[in-house]
Amino acid sequence: MISPIKIAVAGVNGRMGRSIVPLLAADPAFVFVGGIGREGSMGPELIDRSAAIAQADVILDFTTGSAAAELAGFCASAGGPALVIGATGFEPDELERIAGAARMIPILRSGNFSIGVNMLVGLVAQAARALSAEGWDIEILEAHHNRKIDAPSGTALMLGEAAAEGRGVSLSSVERRGRDGITGERPPGEIGFAVLRAGGLVGEHSVLFAAAEEVVTLSHSALDRGMFARGALAAARWIAGRAPGEYGMRDVLGLAAEGPNRASEQRLQARL
Ligand SMILES: NC(=O)C1=CN([C@@H]2O[C@H](COP(=O)(O)OP(=O)(O)OC[C@H]3O[C@@H](n4cnc5c(N)ncnc54)[C@H](OP(=O)(O)O)[C@@H]3O)[C@@H](O)[C@H]2O)C=CC1
Ligand SMILES: O=C(O)C1=N[C@H](C(=O)O)C[C@H](O)C1
Numbered sequence: 001m002i003s004p005i006k007i008a009v010a011g012v013n014g015r016m017g018r019s020i021v022p023l024l025a026a027d028p029a030f031v032f033v034g035g036i037g038r039e040g041s042m043g044p045e046l047i048d049r050s051a052a053i054a055q056a057d058v059i060l061d062f063t064t065g066s067a068a069a070e071l072a073g074f075c076a077s078a079g080g081p082a083l084v085i086g087a088t089g090f091e092p093d094e095l096e097r098i099a100g101a102a103r104m105i106p107i108l109r110s111g112n113f114s115i116g117v118n119m120l121v122g123l124v125a126q127a128a129r130a131l132s133a134e135g136w137d138i139e140i141l142e143a144h145h146n147r148k149i150d151a152p153s154g155t156a157l158m159l160g161e162a163a164a165e166g167r168g169v170s171l172s173s174v175e176r177r178g179r180d181g182i183t184g185e186r187p188p189g190e191i192g193f194a195v196l197r198a199g200g201l202v203g204e205h206s207v208l209f210a211a212a213e214e215v216v217t218l219s220h221s222a223l224d225r226g227m228f229a230r231g232a233l234a235a236a237r238w239i240a241g242r243a244p245g246e247y248g249m250r251d252v253l254g255l256a257a258e259g260p261n262r263a264s265e266q267r268l269q270a271r272l
Contacts (some may be wrong), residue, residue: 008036036052057240059071059081098246114222114228128167140194141196141204142156143195153205155220164191
């Protein structure tokens with residue numbers, strides 16, 4: 001008999017943490033060893049971070065970019081466990097720390113664990129490749145609930161990376177994060193981001209390819225965050241026992257070898 005995978009959840013008191021714990025309890029493939037919270041936070045499931053690192057095979061992180069980067073460092077120093085990072089909102093130095101930790105332990109990081117978004121990434125790259133920057137403007141719109149603290153969303157950045165990859169440019173050289181005031185005309189080739197925060201929206205993403213006389217829109221709507229939780233558990237099952245390295249959800253879904261190609265996938269992951 002295969003032994004169950006021991007899972008700890010960082011951010012256990014949050015929206016995603018609360019979605020994951022019941023799924024773990026209901027699945028005999030997993031044992032929930034406890035949750036990691038912010039220092040001083042209370043809750044029946046909370047255990048000490050070092051106890052979680054010692055006991056778990058895989059830690060699922062749904063905290064913040066900075067907390068996830070810190071946890072990656074602690075896990076790497078201990079030589080394990082594997083880490084699945086769902087948190088978003090990273091500074092560049094935090095991504096570098098995670099890449100460093102992934103030389104010691106397996107780390108899977110994705111700004112979105114849904115099947116639909118990870119498939120959409122490939123479609124966006126394909127459309128951006130086919131529709132040239134001279135005639136087609138790319139704009140990325142995202143809308144989330146009013147408790148979200150980072151913007152643009154990790155998913156919007158994934159989609160931006162895919163579009164930039166399709167165009168053969170780096171996202172940082174063409175991105176426009178919001179507009180205000182006398183902005184001037186839109187330069188060709190720009191990839192724009194627009195952000196809404198309202199009510200209880202789970203997650204809406206659209207990529208517009210707009211020409212003078214027609215518009216193509218590729219979009220995804222998340223209807224329930226349980227779908228992200230199930231994706232994170234699929235990622236945990238996939239990463240348990242893997243070699244050290246940085247992986248993404250497209251590896252889990254078998255999409256990493258398709259467009260965008262493996263090299264662009266790595267660049268894409270570096271932005272989430
Ligand atoms: N990849 C994906 O598919 C998805 C990713 N996300 C991302 O996951 C993250 C969490 O989202 P959500 O659950 O909605 O957010 P919440 O704010 O509801 O939860 C975050 C939790 O992390 C805890 N936390 C914050 N800092 C630390 C720390 N330093 N150490 C330990 N715990 C900490 C918070 O503690 P406290 O309760 O004390 O504040 C809180 O319980 C976000 O970055 C979000 O963008 C969300 C959905 C899907
Ligand atoms: O904070 C959220 O809620 C979500 N965050 C992720 C992101 O930043 O893209 C994924 C999903 O859109 C929900």
